[in-house]
Amino acid sequence: MNDMHSTLARPAVSERDAETIARDCYGIEAVARELGSNQDRNFLLREPDGTRSVLRIDNPAFGDDARDAQHAALDAYRAAGVPVPFVLAGSNGELTQRGGGGYAVRRSEFVDGAPMLDAGYLAPVVLREFGALAASSVNALANLAHPGLDREHMWVMAVAHREVERCAPAIRDRALRRRVTAAADEARSVLDEVASDLPVQAIHGDLTDDNVMGIRGEDGRLHPRVVLDLGDLAHGWRVAELAVTASSLLHHEPARPLRVLDAVEAFHSRAPLSHAEARALWPLVVLRGAILVAGGWRQLEIDGDNAYARDRIRVEQAIFDAATSLPLAEAVEHVTGRLRPADPLAVPDRLGADAPEPDAKRARSSPVRSLLPEIDGDVVVVDAGVESRLLDAGRWLDADAEDRLVARALAGGSAVAVLPFGVYRLTRTTIDSPNAAATWPIGTELHVAPGPRLAVTTPVEATVSAAGEHGVRLRLGDGRYLDIDGFSVDVEVNSVLAPGTRVGVLPSASESRRLCVTLVRADAVEGASPPVDAVKEPDTGRSGLVTPERVPAWSALAHDPAGLLGLPSRAERDTSADEQRRREQILAGAQERYYEHPMQIQRGWRHHLVDTTGRAYVDLVNNVAGLGHGHPGVADAVDRQIRILNTNSRFLYHELAEYSERLLALLPPDSPLDTVMLVNSGSEAVDLALRLVQAATGRKTVVALREAYHGWTTAGDAVTTSAYDNPYALDTRPEWVHVADVPNRFRGTYRGAAEDRSVGARYAADLGADLDRLARRGRPAAGFICESVLGNAGGVLLPEGYLADAYARVRAAGGLCIADEVQVGFGRTGSGFWGFERSAVIPDLIAIAKPMGNGFPIGGVITSRAVADALTSQGQFFSSTGGNPLSCRVGLAVLDAMEAEGTQRNAREIGRRLAAGFRALAERHGIIGPIHGEGLYLGVELVRDRDTLEPAAQEAAAICERLRELGVIVLTTSERSNVLKVKPPLCITAESADYAVAALDRVLTEGW
Template identity: 30%
Template structure:
């Protein structure tokens, strides 16, 4: 704490004049400038130029002055137009020079050009000015990025990372409440913030770019004209820079908070912040206030000539700490995050909730999206973050995601995120231009398919892919009839909704015929009976016949190869092959809708059609293709695609854009690198086995089935009558949600628990899931 009780050196103006003349050849009008530690003089020369002569405190080390002056030279080299004072060399070309005062003390002197402008503390500030300050200090930090000096790690009381060292001196704070607050802030810095800070970006920062050291040109009041005083530079976490720049006002009033948001968004616009950084601003701004409070109290005790501007700040500093603590980390972080377009903050369980009250949020949702857009669960989950196979709500609660297939490689997978970000930065356009990514991605995808399936059409969703596939089939066959499964879901467009029997209201579309679900558990032909596959497949003949009765021929049979909306039945081996043979014999094409089954969902194979031993004419992909980035694909034979596109001039504005392709490529990388197919197979098998064991003691479970990580657990009232336990299944979903495990349900009766997690799901997650199902069934 030696540093804290220092006051500026007592240098006579006449001495300063002599130093300036002797070493710099500078003379003119001298006026003293305020400084906490140095004796600074402004020199106004006869030619109209202005300089600052800085006479350092006798205790200031040579290395520290060397550090400052080298930093200024570095900034000048990296960003020649950056508005900081320029170093003036001595007559001998030195950066600084030692002098001896009349009292015999030795001081280091350096000279700088004088920047004009008014101090930011003297002008009315606006969010625009704060934004400009944020941008300016970020630009300064960019210029300082490659700079280092051995003295950059010197002990410095204002260094936020050393703030816990001041903890013993907090005892000097007279006000008990303020003292307790400050001690708590410093304790948290030591215990929780510093370890996190150490993992963040570090570099030499200015370290004191608060409004006292900022100049504004009165003629351009919304822009920073200069940054002064490099005496507090330090090697520190980058995020300390904007934290220090925030002034007292910034947390004490609504206007102050707006200014702070402007400061941070300005900084972020030049030097994008990382999430770990922006979330520590709360603690760092508090720590800065705590340091101020301790230093003021220490100086009072030491009667060490308190500068008036510091004394004035004692009560406001305490108040600011109070306001911040009352506001809480979550709401503070959310205010700053929204300014930089970061998604909302996810608190930890120990922190204050960031949750919006659910009813007003629901009302806003109803007002904005219409009141019938459904939500999962009786008590909706407010999710703002996902990682791997976990989702987090705004109270910081973690939910095991055992339902979402879109983030196939896990929520927020860094490889996918990076690929999307990098490509977004480089280019996003459409397929009317030549670019490599769409070609490379199409080549890679088709290499993963049967050799006949060699060309791609890129769209933006499963519905669009199915819509195009249906059009293509009609075009190729000249027929207008469609065959689908009785509980199929294929999309939301007019054409695909007509192909989605699960969505039909009366009257049913006259050009579509359905096939009964090949369900050996509750269908007309059951496990143990002979020729199951063939007996179910003959229904295709009926369906084709019915089309013909309506004067139609089948253009295609569209099938979700995992039969997801049909309750994930255990389709008899050979069934699909048999149906396809019948459809093809009647002139129809086979469209494998791989929106659910594709990308390794079924474990052994990348595509569901492989499981059934068929080769479709057209394959459609959606949901997991971009692990959340919208992308749909139609893959087919060359001879089917070429005439169709020639005739229709098919084009999709967003389909196949470079960013979508980058996402798609990255997803395939991860599936390969992390061996997600075998994981889906092994973890899926482990999970099914566990569920079957559970079935032996929970009579609600009638059947456990599925492939890979697409699993159905059918709930029944009675294993003989098979009466569907539909309401109970709905209740189980809610009970599981309350235990922090998310699943869905499917099937015509809604009594099949649908388990369909990201493919990074591991056996330990499976254990958690089984326990939650067990506990939920026990409560029925």
Template identity: 30%
Template sequence: MSFSTAEVQQLALQYFQIQGSVRTLSGEVDLNYLIETGVGQRYCFKIAHPQTSIAELDFQNAMMEHLQAANLGLEIPVPVVGVGNKKILTHRLLNGELRYLRALTWVEGRVFAEANPHTPELLERVGALCGKLSAALADFDHPAAHRWIKWDPSEALWTKEHLHAIDDPEKNKLATWALDLFQKKALPRFPQLRKSVNYNDANDYNILLSFDPLHPEVPGVIDFGDAVYSHTINELAIAIAYAAMDKPDPLAVIGQMTRGYHQQFPLQELETEVLFPLIVARLLISVLCSAQNRVANPENVYLQISDRPAWDLLEKLQRIAPNLAHSTVREACGWSPHPQAEMFVNWAKTNLHQFAPLVEIDLQGPDCIWLDCSVGSADLGNYADIVDAQRLHQRIVETMEAAQAKVGIGRYNEARPFYTTNAFAVEGNHGPEWRSIHIGLDIFMPEGTPVFAPLDGVVHSFQDNAADRDYGPTIILQHSVSPELTFYTLYGHLSRTSLEGLYVGKPIAKGERLCWMGPMPENGNWSPHLHFQVMLDILDLAGDFPGVAFPDKRAVWTGICPDPWYLIAGQASPCSPAIAVAQILTERRKLLSPNLSISYTQPLYMQRGVGAYLYDHTGRRYLDTVNNVAHVGHEHPRVVRAGQRQMAVLNTNTRYVHHQITQFAEALLATAPASLEVAFFVNSGSEANELALRLAKTYTNQQDIIALQVGYHGNTNACVEISSYKFDGPGGKGASPRVHVVPLPDTYRGLYRGSTPDSAQQYAQPVNEILERLHIQGRRPAAFMAETIVSCGGQIPLPPGYLQQVYASVRTAGGLCIADEVQTGCGRPGKYFWAFEEQGVVPDIVTIGKPIGNGHPLGAVLCTRAVADAFANGMEYFNTFGGNPVSCAIGMEVLKVIREEGLQENALTVGNYLKLGLGELAQRFPQIGDVRGSGLFLGIELVHDPIAKLPAASIADYLANRMRTLGILMSTDGPDHNVLKIKPPMVFGKTQADFLLRMLERLLKEDGCKP
């Protein structure tokens, strides 16, 4: 039966003296209403189901009051006293039916389901909330709590007689699996488990959050209708069952929420074993109830709200080995992930003398070396060498030969770069993930090398995985060394002949020849070696057992798969020499200047670059949208090879004649207008701009420079002196008397808004005014200097015709025009090789920096013959490293790559594609105020109000840091720090653009991006 809002108003006033507006709330059993009084007080008014007993309602009231009084920081609704000093009032309907009424205080907050995103920190806080509930209820009881309800995971056995309600055969099979898991893994443990009164309904619509969009707290819960006396661990199981829905990686959710719960209410060993099957049991109950409700109440949408995500989650959980979930829970509690890990280590140390050698050469002897196969390994070389099996093999062979070693040993627990391409990407809760942590040992020796069993065992399984790059042919042995300890050893990358004559259960004696190292490509197409791994649990994975793990699950997998070196040397193997991020940060603070900034709130330790990507020390791949210095792609193989080849022959200065400098100068000048005839070579963009200023001042014999507001030109004294971004920013002292700043020609939020035919003239007029003042003072300008697209100003394109007017005025006044193309040159604008070409002008001097060297310290200045001749006034210009053979060889190769790989055309095509996609997002998300730029030099301006154009630095900062968690590197710029800049390596393609757009759309829906 339903009640009108007028009837509810009358009941609330009659029984609780509460008067106000009424809004209906959802609910499964009770009828729930929000009443808001005229003075801003809010209450939840509840009309109980006719079949609800007064004892149940008294139980709920007592429980809420107990939780509120527990002083654990919980915010819980409590009953309001009504007429007759009662908290539960009785109302008789016209048909004679009795209904119980209650009013509860209103707890401010938003429900967990409305929070976006569900970060690991938030999930841990939800787990902590459940831990607080268990702690607070540990000493609470009530007679009505001892009841049977269908939502209690411990009572999931009732579903057995009703599975026929699930008519889909595949879903019925999944439900049958869930029930079987409950019966086998949970039910037998019940007599030993703790029991208490449980809240029992921490679903995503009952958990309350604070309104802080960035760091929400989890103060409490609502709706106590499902509270029951049951096994305490169900509190956590139920919360996880709901929170893990619609997450690609439910195992991560289990770990995060368990960690929070355990900190508030420590789990017991048996509880960690049954948590996973109880999560599954709650989901089973949910989907079965949905199936029943579809028939009984097809019109009640609320009853079906969790049906699809519950089925999806059950499918994901079915693919997770229960013992792996158990290890995840143990690790989250701060325990060893596997309960027998310590037993294995102690056993191995004690029995070392009984082990047979794995190969004929002593692995601890002088003929062996430890190889560096880590993400940042210089031994592995360029990424092109890593992804090519033959080149990788050659690298390993050369490293071993250089050390005169017969055996190369690849480390255990080492982050590696081998599986970090798109082919191996897996969608995680926070973007793509890759398995990169090696959880075995590699023994590199020639193909056909025999391998011997280190101890007695039986064949557990074997597979011919020759097409599988994980292992190739594989054998797993089982070793039952004591009644308490059984473990397994895995032998991968074998020859096919190794599998001949094997059968499951075949005894293998210690020291018996077990297999042979396989040849390429039979062994999975790796450099010949043995992958040797120890497993304390086979996890029902057999031959598909992974040899590498995801970084965020490193502790779990190394707990299940202990160091195999214990079976060789009776001790842990030498760790990878990688230095921890915290240690590096400590050393930076100690040894480096504090104004050397670090990107992101969580700093990144980068160890490898490839094309448009950077890789951190864990092997996590990041799409790079900001490092334009790696112009043709990080560590482009051709550029690397050009530098290596020349470095191996000669590197000297320009006082000796060498052909590289003239060839490079000719090739670079060929990209510029014909009037730019002379090149100077330096080591950076800062040096290039410093030299450009010297050239202009020498040519004009003047000192005054006109520059743009928020412009940035480098870190030398002269460059900082003309960079408004620096001298008008923190620590700056304003412009010097010889530097004249003109307004930033920003037609979106600048002095003159809206791109009109008059914009160029409006923004050029301040230049004319400065020139007039200089003329009155009897001075002339030395130069006007500007970036053609202003980077630190917020990726601001100059209004069409602006430079034409400014250049004409400056030249008429006797000054030179300098185009700073450090960030925008070399094809980045797409349509043109140099950004100034878009303006239809030819500068007197053009500068370019490290992009021309693809990150190698190289810069150049191009100028007219007249400027160069004036500079040759008798004072020698010499730069020790500028124009050296190695730098010139690298610069020459960069120009070739730009041309031969069509990177300027790529910048145009992909830039337009990306700009169009960003424009479509701007139509749907008002936070995007403006999208601008050319080619692969774009800016996204974020605003709180698209009409007033109020800058949204907080949104820009949120996006940059959240993008990092999703695997995309972005950065902010602009005078108000509200512009996301996009200036990636020029190999950035449509695939990368689609990924960027998809992730940006995802984040713009999150709480931290609300305007």
């Protein structure tokens, strides 16, 4: 039956009327507050005891059969385990009542939570949950049969195109009206091809973010749980259920519509889609967006006082804009490529990327001459890729980097320089941006050396489909199109050309000339979709480039013309998933890896990392690379020294003494430390320091602080007490390790402001008591090891006076003091070269490593001669590669660069800028608790309550994942995993620091 052929005015029922209906039909006294609806009336009822329920006044267009079908569907949902609210019977025991002006009335239980419409940004896990819920819906309703399902209303997607045509005249904006109708026409043309193959069943029909109640999870986000409002229940295409759900998710981040493919994939894993359904999905998403816009305008035309409908116009517009922001052929390809349905539809002109190239054997014998038969000289392929050696030292950031690569290639005497199809270009990477740049070319660029005019010929048999002033489109025999742009055309449309037929002339020039060759599938250029050259750079003739997320579709829509041009194919794809599988197969499960879906990092420059697709990230965690990634001075030092000598430190060479002297010169003037012992890592440095204190004192016991990390060697792990790295740390320490209380003034036993010296004194007194007890038990302390800043706690600064007092007590007890400077040394705090300087102390031993080699393996211990010589009681010390000429030369290059580039000053200035930015965010976002640290060793602690300091650990993990999407790498630390650790390369700029703060602000604004 046709129960609703048009948009309808809502029932004329006021809040006072609703209260009367509640009293008359349900026997309750309640206060009514209207909720939004397009064509019905919904009211929240609140009784005096606080009990809440929802009253629905149905539009008269709905019949009793439709209501009974909805009740049957609710039973089916509950039987399948899909959460839905119960319909509450009226005073007479019936689910449907008659109230007010004879309207059909129903009352449902109130569901706690919030509509997913209000969720803001939807994390990948939430998108997958939405897809799973839509699948649960169709699975639950698959066998539902009821006369009330035989409905044909405007929201049934099978008639959506007709309804768009009917409602579109209400759209007052003419340009928008044309866009809506054109998009609907194109979507229908694709649907017509597969409609007969689409399964039909009972579907909810409006399973959107507005009709799904969200429950807040442990990660602080809303998660879709309860299905509401079955007013659009009817027989429909099964895939339409998913299309409606997916379309409703688009407005949460309309600039990235492909994110909803996570929901699509989750649906497919639980309710597998056929190829026909996969092909139909995005056209249905477009149609849904079109009818939302057209229907919204029509609703306002007939019910202008409907504030709900007026407010929805903005959201509906965003859905339509996002749904149509990609060419339809591309969007369809994204869906089918992501799902790979098991029953592919054979379409002659949908050839794969590996389709045989016409005349490929003949073309390969003479590179490019099938297109430019008159060229005289070599053809060279230019490497503008992510790992190009020609783009070191940040040259890829130069605006003319690509042109310089081409000029360099042609300067060598080559006739043509080729920028190939499908190779991610580092030259197009952008930094400090929430969006990945368009880096993947869908065509091949030929840069022809300056010289006389040259004939341009067709490399294959073809028919001229289109010809312009500067380019031609040729239709090949297999249905694909070959675009050649950048020359003067002299052929006419519909001309049939044999291979080698001239199509135009490349004019003479004193500079290089560009030709762009693009080979695409027919559906990428035909119909209403924007032609492929719509994504080319305007007025340059350069091949179009697409962002990494669009590559899966374009790698199928656009084919590599290399075979036609006689060139080897170099096309790339994102291999991060392959690398993850390889890693999981060959590496130990205990080896840590960042991120749920990690990117594959292949390049770094200063404080940026770049993945295989050319996406750049601000690196906020790599304190190992203190100078920054790819430092030229370090690279040159490695290159020079490795060509001269690299041997072990038992030989005599000047680099070892030179580097050791430079290190000692960096100590405070009153330092008694005069001896350096070099190893390969921070773990080895800590291990050696522990051996030294035990040898020097003749004692065994070492005192370490709780929540500390000192390394992975047997001894380093023994004094590592952090539950972040080992949940059983405190229960598994060896007998010779004593764990003392950590002086964390935010979360420890004693708490107070930074300037409150009593906090430090009380912690030190407790340490002194520990030392006394150890001595009484016959276990006097050999040494005390402490990070100069509590790194694993999140960059927490030691309380004022603590370290000086602690050192004094340890020394009075006959022990030695080890400063673990592996993370905070070398100017990271900004206030001094060494972290211990901010406490006005000098340790007996200093363990150093990470920043010493800027990522090169080097570590060491600085101590006094007396302590170092004590090791002779245990035999000779050596490290085969510790202190080798190469390591020392790298260390010297690092020290030179730190001095020349003012890294300590930058750490101080940018650290203050970052800390101020984070504190400003804390004024707006309650989830931010204390800001820890100093310089470029900071921690942003996230809490659920600032009074109780309940850790926001799950929120912190989710925030890190979202920041990665926005181009910022930051990770969590502390035993509670709720502190964002901020310890970037010391060269980070103010611009990148500001961007990182802004990105965090955006994330917190989106969801917390």
